[in-house]
Amino acid sequence: MNLILFGPPAAGKGTQAKRLVEERGFIQLSTGDMLRAARTSGTELGLRVAAVMDAGSLVSDEIVIALIEEQLQLHAGAPGFIFDGFPRTVAQAEALDALLASHDGGIDCVIRLVVDDSQLTARIARRFAEQGRADDNPETFVKRLAAYNAQTAPLLPYYTARGLIREVDGMASIDEVAAAIDAVLAVPA
Numbered sequence: 001m002n003l004i005l006f007g008p009p010a011a012g013k014g015t016q017a018k019r020l021v022e023e024r025g026f027i028q029l030s031t032g033d034m035l036r037a038a039r040t041s042g043t044e045l046g047l048r049v050a051a052v053m054d055a056g057s058l059v060s061d062e063i064v065i066a067l068i069e070e071q072l073q074l075h076a077g078a079p080g081f082i083f084d085g086f087p088r089t090v091a092q093a094e095a096l097d098a099l100l101a102s103h104d105g106g107i108d109c110v111i112r113l114v115v116d117d118s119q120l121t122a123r124i125a126r127r128f129a130e131q132g133r134a135d136d137n138p139e140t141f142v143k144r145l146a147a148y149n150a151q152t153a154p155l156l157p158y159y160t161a162r163g164l165i166r167e168v169d170g171m172a173s174i175d176e177v178a179a180a181i182d183a184v185l186a187v188p189a
C-alpha cells in the first residue's frame with residue numbers, strides 16, 4: 001500500500017505518518033525531514049537547500065525526486081510507503097508515478113487533511129515557540145502557505161481525476177484524525 005498524506009504545512013501529516021509507521025510497519029518518506037537532516041549534517045546538499053528552505057520556497061523538483069528515488073531503492077520490498085510532504089508539485093507527482101511503476105506499484109490512496117488557514121497559523125505559532133524551527137516564523141510561514149496554494153494545491157485535481165482523494169477533517173483531535181484515517185484505509189480503494 002502506497003499512501004500520500006496530503007495537506008498544507010502543519011496539517012498534521014508528520015504526526016499521522018509516524019503513527020502509521022508504528023502501527024503498520026510502513027516506511028515514512030518525508031522530504032522535509034530528509035532535507036533537514038542534510039542541513040544538520042552539513043552536507044553539500046544541505047548547504048545548497050538551506051537558503052531556499054529558510055525563504056519558505058520549494059526546493060527544486062530534481063533534488064527531492066532524487067531523494068525519494070534513493071529511499072525507494074533502499075527500502076525495496078517494504079510493506080508500504082507513506083509519502084509525507086511529497087509530492088508538492090505536479091512534476092513531482094508524475095515522477096513518483098514513474099518511480100512506483102518501475103517497482104510494479106502505484107499510489108493507492110491520497111489522504112487529504114483539511115485544516116483552515118487560521119488553525120494552521122495558530123499551530124505554527126505554537127510550534128515556533130516550542131521548537132524554534134526557523135521556517136516556522138510568521139513571515140516565512142505566510143510564504144510556505146502561499147507556495148502550497150500556488151504549487152501544491154494543483155495536485156488535488158491531478159489525484160481527484162484518478163479517484164484517489166479521501167478527505168479527513170484535520171481539525172479534529174489527533175486520535176480522531178487517526179481513527180478517520182484508519183476508517184479510510186479499511187475500505188478497499
Ligand code: AMP
Pocket residue numbers: 009031032033035052053054056057058059060061064084085086087088089092135144
Ligand atoms: P516540510 O517539513 O514538509 O514542511 O518541509 C520543509 C521545507 O522543506 C519546505 O518548506 C521546502 O522548502 C522543503 N521541502 C520539503 N519537501 C519538499 C518537496 N517535496 N518539494 C520541494 N521542497 C520541499
